[in-house]
Amino acid sequence: MTDEELARAHLAGDREAFRELVVRYQSRLVTLLFRYTGDQGIAEELGQDAFLRFYRALPRLDLSQPLKPYLYQIAVNAARDSARRDKSNELGLDEAEEVASVSWDVDEKLSLEGALMKLPLIYREAITLHYQLEMDYAEIARALKVPEETVRTRLRRALEHLRAIMKEV
Amino acid sequence: MEERLKQLPLRAVPDDYADRVTRHIARAESRPARMANLLIASQIAVTGILAFLAAWMQSGEMISLFDSILESLNGATNALEQSGSAAVNALANLPIEPLDSLAPYEWLTLAIIAGIIWLFANGLLIANIRKENRA
Numbered sequence: 001m002t003d004e005e006l007a008r009a010h011l012a013g014d015r016e017a018f019r020e021l022v023v024r025y026q027s028r029l030v031t032l033l034f035r036y037t038g039d040q041g042i043a044e045e046l047g048q049d050a051f052l053r054f055y056r057a058l059p060r061l062d063l064s065q066p067l068k069p070y071l072y073q074i075a076v077n078a079a080r081d082s083a084r085r086d087k088s089n090e091l092g093l094d095e096a097e098e099v100a101s102v103s104w105d106v107d108e109k110l111s112l113e114g115a116l117m118k119l120p121l122i123y124r125e126a127i128t129l130h131y132q133l134e135m136d137y138a139e140i141a142r143a144l145k146v147p148e149e150t151v152r153t154r155l156r157r158a159l160e161h162l163r164a165i166m167k168e169v
Numbered sequence: 170m171e172e173r174l175k176q177l178p179l180r181a182v183p184d185d186y187a188d189r190v191t192r193h194i195a196r197a198e199s200r201p202a203r204m205a206n207l208l209i210a211s212q213i214a215v216t217g218i219l220a221f222l223a224a225w226m227q228s229g230e231m232i233s234l235f236d237s238i239l240e241s242l243n244g245a246t247n248a249l250e251q252s253g254s255a256a257v258n259a260l261a262n263l264p265i266e267p268l269d270s271l272a273p274y275e276w277l278t279l280a281i282i283a284g285i286i287w288l289f290a291n292g293l294l295i296a297n298i299r300k301e302n303r304a
Contacts, residue, residue: 022191031179047182047190048189048193052194112173112177131174131177162170163170
């Protein structure tokens with residue numbers, strides 16, 4: 001079944017349909033949220049909130065459109081809201097050159113994922129959305145509420161930064 | 170580099186994560202529902218009390234009760250009036266007599282109007298809770 005078919009089944013009263021959507025997207029959502037928090041536990045909690053927002057929004061969504069971008073957009077918003085609420089959170093959302101401040105295990109610093117976590121947040125989220133969650137530029141632009149050209153620029157710079165970090169290691 | 174990024178594994182989640190999510194949703198959804206149920210229950214209770222009072226007033230007993238209350242009030246204000254205080258005079262002149270002259274059907278009308286206002290206010294409150302719940 002497609003996501004949209006599952007959503008229709010859920011709205012028609014099928015109790016298992018929404019759970020199936022959760023199972024389908026849980027890892028991707030937690031991966032995305034982990035990029036913001038650097039903490040698996042917090043990412044899982046934010047994921048629960050994102051799924052709750054999605055659940056509440058479903059009756060109002062246009063099911064003739066793909067649901068996936070909308071779900072990711074909700075997750076991005078949930079992560080950003082959480083960062084705003086938590087004043088002590090050091091993840092800057094607007095400073096492109098801000099260095100990521102999430103804690104990271106020493107061993108993982110040697111991996112690509114470790115290098116990814118050293119990127120500024122705006123590059124990390126763009127890379128995750130594009131390469132891991134397979135969203136196209138237009139979908140990322142909608143989710144992040146920025147022009148498509150900005151998405152291209154961020155992805156290009158993100159790759160440059162990433163290559164530089166990997167060379168340092 | 171791009172190929173390696175595409176092949177990065179996704180984060181693993183606990184086996185019961187989907188159950189945790191559905192429980193989290195169920196808890197969040199039941200909170201406003203419980204509040205709405207409480208409001209509906211109190212609404213039914215108050216409406217019942219209003220209906221009971223209206224029926225009682227129809228029997229004329231309420232009029233007698235109000236009569237005795239008004240008599241007590243009049244007695245009290247008369248006693249205070251004798252003290253000669255201007256404030257007491259103002260209190261003594263409060264227009265409480267019209268209550269005494271209300272016919273039973275007028276009491277019933279007042280009770281029904283109060284009931285309708287109560288139902289309307291609670292309806293708005295419940296609708297608002299459900300709206301917040303959907304937001």
